[in-house]
């Protein structure tokens with residue numbers, strides 16, 4: 001069904017307020033959270049399967065990315081000195097509250113895992129922390145999609161069924177990229193496989209998203225959001241292709257790893273800007289709501305003709 | 310009685326009747342006494358007096374420093390201001406000229422997205438069923454701002470925190486009516502127990518329909534709508550979007566259980582993908 005091109009508005013002003021969240025802090029927070037969470041999975045897997053260099057790189061990367069992502073979030077607060085108010089209550093209705101608690105458990109675990117892996121000290125605690133970080137990691141990577149979907153921002157809210165899969169896929173791409181970049185060629189196989197898995201998941205979810213949400217998907221195709229997302233796809237494909245050579249060449253591994261990290265970042269920046277654009281244009285708020293009302297009216301008038309659409 | 314949810318969640322032992330606004334825009338004369346009274350009483354900082362080119366509107370919309378906003382719409386009926394794909398299309402000719410004026414305000418939603426998503430608990434439900442920010446708790450995370458389906462709450466730039474209408478929480482506590490309602494010379498802004506206001510509004514709507522004003526409609530008065538009904542609702546003379554209001558607002562957290570389920574499934578997919586990646590690579594040596 002094609003929504004009507006015409007709609008009423010108040011002098012073309014937006015209906016909702018666009019997020020006041022800033023770039024690079026918030027897209028960076030989304031990207032680094034994914035990188036950290038998925039890297040913790042690589043860290044644990046590499047430890048179990050006897051790939052110590054990959055484990056070290058992934059664990060150090062997870063802790064570093066986790067710390068920087070929290071710093072980015074704090075920096076974006078209107079009142080950074082009050083960031084601990086995030087832990088004043090626990091609210092399951094607020095993904096930011098859930099995420100803050102999640103990070104406050106995850107970052108120390110990732111830190112202990114990284115400390116033990118890089119220094120070789122306290123292996124028992126290190127193993128437990130590695131397991132803990134790996135358990136929390138997927139949540140850290142995926143909750144940010146719930147965070148942005150739980151708003152009135154049309155491109156984000158309408159996309160809530162697919163965005164977590166885009167984010168999880170993008171997280172796998174980033175963590176795979178870091179593994180390829182930082183680990184020797186004879187240990188980086190799982191990183192390459194994870195990156196390819198991530199790219200496939202991300203592409204499948206995002207194309208489904210764009211097909212499903214109709215005109216609200218426009219900001220994912222055009223403008224700054226569309227440009228970043230296209231760049232992300234090109235980088236993903238290039239990084240995946242390059243990673244095939246990683247076995248033979250350390251340099252190819254490093255370059256393709258960096259490309260995959262950039263691909264993941266571009267995807268997050270694209271989703272961030274698509275959301276802002278969809279909030280700033282009243283069309284994306286008003287047209288789908290009008291359509292919903294019309295649909296309901298039609299159902300009221302012809303209760304038996306629902307199958308007509 | 311009709312909104313036990315809104316007042317019960319305030320945790321007050323003694324049940325207060327839920328208080329609200331009924332803004333009857335059919336009698337608004339656009340004097341902006343409400344905007345001024347609100348600013349004065351609540352010490353809301355000056356935020357510029359703009360020549361906007363939007364009729365007599367100088368404040369453009371609700372925001373951190375505009376808690377009552379009077380919208381002005383100039384129309385030639387029956388044609389409306391229609392925005393086509395490529396900017397404004399003709400407003401048509403003929404028809405009689407009319408001026409719509411409406412004083413907008415925070416809706417104090419029954420299911421308030423701003424309150425739901427606030428991670429610090431700064432936003433809370435008062436004993437009057439209204440929604441208020443505690444400025445000493447807010448850390449300026451900004452989550453409430455894109456969560457509000459009406460674009461009400463916003464960040465004060467120099468201060469970093471989120472601000473909006475409190476329905477004059479301090480005055481309600483002292484048994485007074487909010488400053489805007491007090492200042493309104495035409496009783497366009499009516500304040501009182503929500504049950505009574507809804508009855509009064511239904512009566513007013515019936516009167517207007519009888520008098521031939523078929524455009525008149527209530528907005529936000531239905532407890533069955535996407536936000537569970539507004540604590541501040543309106544009588545409008547045109548479609549809501551003409552006034553800058555969303556035609557079918559829905560509290561974003563209505564979908565949150567499903568949002569969480571999808572996020573959990575995606576997290577599980579990520580873990581499974583990692584397991585598969587290691588399984589495919591095998592054990593080293």
Ligand code: SF4
Pocket residue numbers: 415416417418421422423424440456457458459460461462473
């Ligand atoms: S209108 Fe917006 S700011 Fe006001 S209570 Fe509802 S969600 Fe909150």
Ligand code: SF4
Pocket residue numbers: 423426427428429430431432442446447448449450451452453454470471
């Ligand atoms: S900006 Fe303040 S009121 Fe709004 S969600 Fe964050 S802490 Fe709560």
